[in-house]
Structure formats: C-alpha cells, structure tokens
Amino acid sequence: MSGREYEMTVGIEVHVELDTKTKIFCSCSSSFGGEPNTRCCPVCMGLPGSLPALNAQAVEYAVMAGLATGCKISRRSAFDRKNYFYPDLPKAYQITQYNTPICKDGSVDIETEQGRKSIGITRIHIEEDAGKLIHGGDGMTLIDFNRCGVPLIEIVSAPDMSSSEEAKAYLKKLRALMLYIGISDCKMNEGSFRCDVNISVRRAGDSALGVKTELKNLNSFTFAKKAIDYEFERQTAIIEAGGRIEAQTRRFEESDGKTYLMRSKESENDYRYFPEPDLLPIELSENMIKRISENMPRLPDERKAEYISSYGISTYDAELLVSDKSVSDYFEACAALTPYRKTLANLILSELMRFVEGDGFASHISPSNLAELATLAGEEAINASVAKKLLRRLWESDESPLAIVERENLRQINDVVWLTNLTLKAIAENPKALSDYKAGKTVAAKSIIGKVMSKTGGLANPSLLSDIVLAELDK
Numbered sequence: 001m002s003g004r005e006y007e008m009t010v011g012i013e014v015h016v017e018l019d020t021k022t023k024i025f026c027s028c029s030s031s032f033g034g035e036p037n038t039r040c041c042p043v044c045m046g047l048p049g050s051l052p053a054l055n056a057q058a059v060e061y062a063v064m065a066g067l068a069t070g071c072k073i074s075r076r077s078a079f080d081r082k083n084y085f086y087p088d089l090p091k092a093y094q095i096t097q098y099n100t101p102i103c104k105d106g107s108v109d110i111e112t113e114q115g116r117k118s119i120g121i122t123r124i125h126i127e128e129d130a131g132k133l134i135h136g137g138d139g140m141t142l143i144d145f146n147r148c149g150v151p152l153i154e155i156v157s158a159p160d161m162s163s164s165e166e167a168k169a170y171l172k173k174l175r176a177l178m179l180y181i182g183i184s185d186c187k188m189n190e191g192s193f194r195c196d197v198n199i200s201v202r203r204a205g206d207s208a209l210g211v212k213t214e215l216k217n218l219n220s221f222t223f224a225k226k227a228i229d230y231e232f233e234r235q236t237a238i239i240e241a242g243g244r245i246e247a248q249t250r251r252f253e254e255s256d257g258k259t260y261l262m263r264s265k266e267s268e269n270d271y272r273y274f275p276e277p278d279l280l281p282i283e284l285s286e287n288m289i290k291r292i293s294e295n296m297p298r299l300p301d302e303r304k305a306e307y308i309s310s311y312g313i314s315t316y317d318a319e320l321l322v323s324d325k326s327v328s329d330y331f332e333a334c335a336a337l338t339p340y341r342k343t344l345a346n347l348i349l350s351e352l353m354r355f356v357e358g359d360g361f362a363s364h365i366s367p368s369n370l371a372e373l374a375t376l377a378g379e380e381a382i383n384a385s386v387a388k389k390l391l392r393r394l395w396e397s398d399e400s401p402l403a404i405v406e407r408e409n410l411r412q413i414n415d416v417v418w419l420t421n422l423t424l425k426a427i428a429e430n431p432k433a434l435s436d437y438k439a440g441k442t443v444a445a446k447s448i449i450g451k452v453m454s455k456t457g458g459l460a461n462p463s464l465l466s467d468i469v470l471a472e473l474d475k
C-alpha cells in the first residue's frame with residue numbers, strides 16, 4: 001500500500017465559545033465551570049413557557065469573526081431549531097442558524113512548507129452550546145446544565161485541505177485570529193475552541209470525492225493531526241482491500257491514537273430543522289456593520305505589514321512574530337521603547353522563544369528591560385554573546401540590563417590599539433598558529449581570535465577583532 005496513490009480531502013467545523021458575560025438567550029453567567037447546575041434558569045433548561053431573548057454581544061462577536069475571515073456579513077439572518085434528543089440538551093432541540101448563517105464566503109490564508117494556501121470559509125453561524133455529561137466510574141452518568149446556552153459560533157471551512165499539516169496550520173491560524181479579535185479565550189482544554197474534522201480519501205486524480213467520515217470534538221492541534229493521519233490510513237486500507245467507506249461519526253482515542261465508531265452518520269433531514277418561532281430574525285443595518293468593522297482590532301496581516309515596512313523586519317520574522325497575539329503584543333510593547341526593532345525581533349525570536357512558548361514573556365522580562373537590552377546591543381555597547389547572557393539573567397531577575405553592564409563592566413571593547421596589542425601578544429605566544437596560517441590553514445586564525453577574546457573576558461567587538469587578527473597574520 002502506498003499512501004501516495006491516494007489523497008485526502010479535509011474540511012473542518014470549529015466551534016468557538018464566545019466570551020460574553022451572559023448566555024445567548026438568558027441572563028445566566030456563561031463563564032466556564034462553576035458548581036454544577038447553578039448557572040441555569042427556565043430559558044436555558046428549556047422549561048415550557050420560557051422565551052429566549054438574543055444577546056446582542058454574541059451577534060457583534062459573530063460579525064467580528066466574519067470580518068476577520070473575510071466573510072460577507074448577512075444583513076438578515078435567522079434562527080432555526082435543530083431537533084434531536086440527547087440528555088445534555090434539555091429542550092431536545094438546539095437553536096442554531098441553518099438556512100441563513102450570519103456570515104458566509106470568506107477565506108483564511110495558511111502557511112505550510114508547501115507555501116501559502118487559501119482555505120475557504122463556507123459559513124459562520126451562531127448557535128447555543130449543550131450541557132455536559134459526566135460519566136462516572138460507577139456506571140452512572142451525571143449531567144451539568146451550566147454550559148447549556150453558552151453562545152457559540154460554528155465556523156465551517158470548505159473541503160480545501162489535503163494534508164494533516166494543512167489542517168493543523170488552518171486550526172492554528174483560525175485560533176490566532178479569534179484571539180486577536182478577542183471574542184473568545186479559545187482554551188482548547190476547556191472546550192472553548194474545539195473542532196470536528198470531515199475527511200475523505202480518493203485515488204489521486206479522481207474527480208469525485210470519497211465518502212467522508214466525521215471525527216468529533218478534537219481538542220488539541222496535535223490530536224487533530226494524529227486523528228487525520230490515522231483516519232487516512234484506515235480509509236486507504238479499506239479501499240485497497242476492496243471495501244467501501246461508510247459515512248460515520250467517529251471519535252479519536254488519545255490513548256492509542258486510533259479512531260472508533262460512534263454512530264452511523266445521520267443525514268441533515270433527520271434533524272427536522274424548522275424556523276425558530278420564538279426569535280425574530282437578526283437584522284443588521286449597514287451602519288451597524290460599518291461601526292463594528294471600524295472598531296475591529298488590528299489583525300495579524302496588518303501588524304505584519306507594519307513590521308516589514310516600518311521596522312525593516314524580514315517577512316519570515318514578521319510572520320513568526322504575529323503568529324501568536326501575546327508574542328506580537330509583547331514585541332510591540334518593547335518596540336515602542338527602542339529604535340532597534342530588528343535587534344529586538346532577533347532577541348525575541350532566536351533567544352526568548354526557546355525559553356517559553358506563547359504567553360509569559362512579559363511576566364518574566366518587562367518590556368522596558370528587554371527594550372533596554374535591545375538598545376545596548378543595537379548601539380553595539382555590548383556584543384551579541386553578552387546580550388545572550390544578559391537575557392538569561394533578566395529571565396531570573398528584574399534588574400535593569402544597563403545597571404548590570406555598568407556594574408560588571410560588560411561594555412564591548414572597541415579599542416583598536418588595545419586589541420592590536422593583545423593580538424600581537426597572542427601571535428607571539430602561538431608561533432605554530434602563525435606558521436599554520438602562513439601554510440594556508442586559515443582556521444588557525446580562529447584560535448588566535450579565541451585567545452584574544454578570552455583575554456578580554458569575552459567583551460571584544462567580534463568583527464573588529466577578527467579584522468585586526470587577520471590583518472596582523474597577513475603582515
């Protein structure tokens with residue numbers, strides 16, 4: 001079996017819990033957790049006679065998600081009932097948008113080793129979350145309705161991805177965008193950003209798509225990637241053996257990395273969607289859409305363009321800086337305090353990122369300290385290796401780098417006369433290095449440079465020193 005003869009087609013549905021104070025149709029708190037069944041009321045419990053009232057903030061957040069993903073915003077959209085019975089859904093229907101989603105026809109650009117690719121966004125609709133079932137070890141199942149009615153948007157991609165790497169890049173980009181616009185905390189471990197993956201396999205070159213399976217509720221980038229890779233192998237093996245793929249909903253088991261059948265896939269018709277009679281359609285005026293779009297936070301692409309044009313940072317580095325909002329925010333806080341933005345970007349990307357991923361820079365090194373370090377390095381008051389060492393010390397303590405440099409005499413040595421004298425001495429003490437160099441072994445210069453550097457306690461200006469050593473050896 002060769003995977004290369006088959007190709008996969010992947011589409012992803014992402015559910016994002018919106019960070020509103022209250023639930024979508026009632027005034028219960030929508031925050032995560034809480035004592036079970038303490039954040040619910042007749043509306044979110046679906047008791048007879050209760051009526052939903054739409055949360056305007058949820059609508060605004062959905063529009064922001066649409067604008068961030070280049071969607072068209074519907075001037076008019078409406079709610080429908082999706083009917084199904086499940087114990088975590090006390091009304092036995094979910095209020096969602098079926099025929100008329102609030103946003104549609106957008107796209108998100110992703111970057112993989114294969115280059116840039118645009119992934120279509122088919123639609124974004126607003127809906128309510130269901131409760132949570134808690135399966136106990138004793139065979140009992142408990143239910144917590146606190147999550148019932150927490151506002152969600154569901155972002156549905158086109159089936160535009162053809163590898164697990166693309167799927168992962170798409171999920172990361174989408175999550176970053178949602179964090180940039182601040183509509184959700186996107187905590188994957190708390191389920192506020194979770195995805196269902198549709199995947200099908202076909203022989204390379206076939207025009208018709210294969211039958212797809214749906215992988216439910218993947219809650220990490222890594223699991224999503226693993227689940228897709230496993231499912232590709234599983235489906236390919238069935239086709240190779242002459243079998244047929246069944247439309248199924250499957251779950252990914254983290255412990256063995258395999259997917260398991262949950263149920264045969266229901267068709268859309270099974271849900272008996274019909275218009276929600278208790279809610280008016282959402283009408284958005286051009287003015288409202290305009291106001292929301294004018295108040296949109298700066299998105300990663302806009303920040304990236306600014307870093308490249310105003311700060312002279314490379315496209316590659318700018319892309320890295322904006323891939324995580326907390327990194328980008330930190331960079332900007334520092335950049336406001338130093339003119340040496342390229343040096344700053346280098347310190348963050350090639351040094352700091354090794355210490356910590358994502359959040360947490362600012363809590364370890366204040367923007368003013370990092371900016372000061374970038375200025376010292378940018379002005380060549382210290383050399384690169386001293387800058388690196390200082391960075392590690394700033395990680396531990398909150399002392400000003402300038403104060404450390406002054407107290408410990410860490411300034412870079414640019415004194416040509418002194419460096420020349422040290423060089424002459426080092427050459428005199430190492431006649432073999434000189435004769436090796438004269439015999440064509442140019443690496444011998446390195447040992448002289450190293451000796452002088454250590455005589456200066458590592459403080460010499462490295463490029464100046466290298467020039468002096470080479471000039472003396474060439475004499």
Ligand code: ZN
Nearest residue numbers: 026028041044
């Ligand atoms: Zn409620």
Ligand code: MN
Nearest residue numbers: 015096127154
């Ligand atoms: Mn949904």
